[in-house]
Amino acid sequence: MQKKIGIISGSGLDDPSLFDISQDISMTTPYGEPSSTLREGSIGGVPVVLMARHGRQHTIPPTQVNYRANMWALKEAGCTHVLASTAVGSLREEIERGDLVIPDQFIDFTRSRHLSYFDAFEPGSPVHTAMADPFDASLRAALSLGLKELGYRFHDGGTVVTIEGPRFSTRAESRMFRSWGADIINMSIATEAIMANELGIPYAAVAMSTDYDSWKQDDTVTWEAILEVAHANAEKVLELFRHVIPNLG
Numbered sequence: 127m128q129k130k131i132g133i134i135s136g137s138g139l140d141d142p143s144l145f146d147i148s149q150d151i152s153m154t155t156p157y158g159e160p161s162s163t164l165r166e167g168s169i170g171g172v173p174v175v176l177m178a179r180h181g182r183q184h185t186i187p188p189t190q191v192n193y194r195a196n197m198w199a200l201k202e203a204g205c206t207h208v209l210a211s212t213a214v215g216s217l218r219e220e221i222e223r224g225d226l227v228i229p230d231q232f233i234d235f236t237r238s239r240h241l242s243y244f245d246a247f248e249p250g251s252p253v254h255t256a257m258a259d260p261f262d263a264s265l266r267a268a269l270s271l272g273l274k275e276l277g278y279r280f281h282d283g284g285t286v287v288t289i290e291g292p293r294f295s296t297r298a299e300s301r302m303f304r305s306w307g308a309d310i311i312n313m314s315i316a317t318e319a320i321m322a323n324e325l326g327i328p329y330a331a332v333a334m335s336t337d338y339d340s341w342k343q344d345d346t347v348t349w350e351a352i353l354e355v356a357h358a359n360a361e362k363v364l365e366l367f368r369h370v371i372p373n374l375g
Contacts, residue, residue, distance in 0.1 A: 129375050131371055131374060133209050136211050146170075153203065157194040160196045175203045188290070189238050194321055227332075229309075235290070287316075295311065337355070
């Protein structure tokens with residue numbers, strides 16, 4: 127069976143030029159409305175569906191994103207695998223601004239979200255989804271190989287801590303996350319990975335390092351600085367998806 131790839135895009139990546147052809151489709155779910163209409167097309171002959179995580183105009187804050195509806199909509203659209211892009215802060219000196227990271231673990235530090243499709247169990251049938259390795263190994267390997275072939279600076283593996291947002295971390299929090307072994311920080315990836323795993327959809331993410339969060343005394347994160355680096359890196363991620371997806375079919 128041919129794969130159909132869902133793409134969840136962050137800032138600067140809801141780009142129609144990603145597709146050979148495209149059309150918009152609307153979808154409702156048992157969990158409410160997804161963040162955006164789905165943009166459907168193909169890349170190198172492989173069918174793809176693009177969703178803007180925060181809406182087409184980036185109007186949805188991280189906690190208000192309907193992650194359950196988003197992943198459900200991609201599954202209902204026939205997606206067999208999901209790739210995500212996201213901006214992240216670096217918690218490590220060696221992960222520089224502009225570097226790309228393919229995370230392999232997460233720490234969930236959110237507190238105000240729906241974190242499961244299972245609000246209730248069927249009698250005698252509890253569901254506890256395994257989450258030891260939340261990012262799909264084969265998708266991660268494909269992304270890493272693609273980055274090597276394209277010659278982009280990247281880090282193969284890393285732990286992402288997902289915070290609630292939309293505020294950034296205090297210095298104390300940022301240093302605590304470093305002490306926990308986290309390498310990068312953002313506001314979405316853990317929640318998406320949980321939803322994907324509960325639905326049985328292989329999921330992987332490419333993270334764009336835009337800043338050093340709040341742990342560096344001489345470096346304070348701002349949204350404007352994040353956007354500047356994210357927009358500069360967006361073309362790298364688009365090129366990565368164009369390079370990798372034709373080989374996934």
